[in-house]
Amino acid sequence: MSVMNPTTDGSRFYTPPAIHVFIQDLQQGQWIEEEKVVSTRYGRIKRCRIFGVVTIRKEPAPENQEESFLDESFTQNARISFQIDDGTGRIWVTIFGIEIKDYNFLQKGILVEVVGKPRFYRNNISLVGEFARKIEDPNWETHHILKVLHRRKFKPRLEIEKVESTSFTEFNFDSKEFPDMKENVKKFESLPSTDSTENQMIEEISHDIENLSDEIEDLSSNDPFHSLTIMDEIVKFIQKNDEGDGVAVSAIQEAFHLDLTALKGYLEQLSQDIRIYKTNVGYYSAY
Numbered sequence: 557m558s559v560m561n562p563t564t565d566g567s568r569f570y571t572p573p574a575i576h577v578f579i580q581d582l583q584q585g586q587w588i589e590e591e592k593v594v595s596t597r598y599g600r601i602k603r604c605r606i607f608g609v610v611t612i613r614k615e616p617a618p619e620n621q622e623e624s625f626l627d628e629s630f631t632q633n634a635r636i637s638f639q640i641d642d643g644t645g646r647i648w649v650t651i652f653g654i655e656i657k658d659y660n661f662l663q664k665g666i667l668v669e670v671v672g673k674p675r676f677y678r679n680n681i682s683l684v685g686e687f688a689r690k691i692e693d694p695n696w697e698t699h700h701i702l703k704v705l706h707r708r709k710f711k712p713r714l715e716i717e718k719v720e721s722t723s724f725t726e727f728n729f730d731s732k733e734f735p736d737m738k739e740n741v742k743k744f745e746s747l748p749s750t751d752s753t754e755n756q757m758i759e760e761i762s763h764d765i766e767n768l769s770d771e772i773e774d775l776s777s778n779d780p781f782h783s784l785t786i787m788d789e790i791v792k793f794i795q796k797n798d799e800g801d802g803v804a805v806s807a808i809q810e811a812f813h814l815d816l817t818a819l820k821g822y823l824e825q826l827s828q829d830i831r832i833y834k835t836n837v838g839y840y841s842a843y
Contacts, residue, residue, distance in 0.1 A: 574605040574671045576703035580644030582606075587676040594674045594681060598707055604683075605671050606647070607691065607700045608640030610664050612829070616656045638662055638688075640670065646825075648677075651685040659688070667691040669700075678824075786812065787822050791831050794842040802839030 575598060582604065585596035593600040616636040636659050637650045649670050651659070662668070672685035691697060793811055794803045809819055823840060826832045832840045 572603045574603045575601050576700055576707065577601065577604045577606060578644040578704055579606055579608065579640075579642045579647045581704075582647065582674055582681045583645045585681070587674075587681065589676065592673075592675075598711055601674060603671070603673050605669065605700070606640070606642060606683075607667065607669050607697045608642035608647075610638050610662060610666050610668060611641045611646060612639040613662055613664055614638065616654070616659065636662065640668060648680075648682040649685045649688065650682065651688060661690045662688065667694070667697060669696065678828075680821075680824075786814075787826055787831075790822060791826065791842050794832060794840055798841050802835035802841045805838045805840070808840075 577596065577598065581596050581598065582594055582601070585594040585601070587593075588595055588600070591600070591602075593602045595601075614637045616634045634654050634656050635650055635652045636654055636656070637648060639646055639648050649672060651672075667690070668688050669691055670683065670685050670688045672683035675682050675684050790808060790812065793808060797803050797807065805819070805823070808814075808823075809816065812819070814822070823832065827834070827840075830843065832842045835841050
């Protein structure tokens with residue numbers, strides 16, 4: 557009689573922990589399609605937990621349109637998509653199989669906690685959410701930031717470097733592919749479990765907590781809505797300088813002094829938000 561390996565069988569039902577991360581950590585990571593994970597500075601992340609402010613909310617949509625037309629009370633198997641900003645970046649979240657009434661709280665400007673699995677869609681990292689909840693007590697966000705800072709300080713680190721910036725003439729704005737990213741993995745030995753080491757860790761964590769306001773100020777110094785402000789300014793610039801044929805990408809880059817990869821991200825996001833559109837290769841107009 558064969559004996560089932562409990563570890564092997566149990567792995568099918570294993571749910572990985574939701575790692576506390578900043579949105580920036582996901583966006584700077586390397587997507588591994590074969591394993592459906594993001595390789596980040598913390599290692600490979602299959603499931604994560606993030607906090608952020610809702611900046612865009614799309615109306616919930618039934619996944620079965622025909623059935624919803626037949627039954628006005630139909631709310632099962634709906635999905636909702638929204639975008640959140642945590643001060644380090646923005647990310648789209650989609651939650652499937654919801655009751656629409658359960659997500660009426662999800663409005664622009666509120667702070668939420670989201671747990672979900674990263675996905676790669678249209679050359680961008682997004683999240684398939686398991687749930688989202690409104691955060692009333694800001695201390696939960698502070699706790700989240702502390703968890704991320706603690707992981708950054710004490711866990712083995714995976715550094716990811718982007719390739720050197722591409723010149724404008726070499727950068728293909730029609731391509732959906734961003735410049736390749738390469739991994740530079742540096743493993744650090746775990747600290748031994750001794751009383752002196754534990755005391756040292758406690759002292760360092762206490763020091764981190766004392767300086768948390770500085771860390772939060774660093775995040776806030778970039779303005780949580782900095783990227784939103786830049787995109788608003790880009791739209792205004794295009795509207796002001798559009799003479800009928802659109803505004804050249806090179807002119808936008810020169811005006812805002814943006815890295816080409818970042819600029820492409822802004823232009824694609826604005827196109828998805830239906831605020832600008834491409835008139836020709838390398839030219840954009842605003843609605």
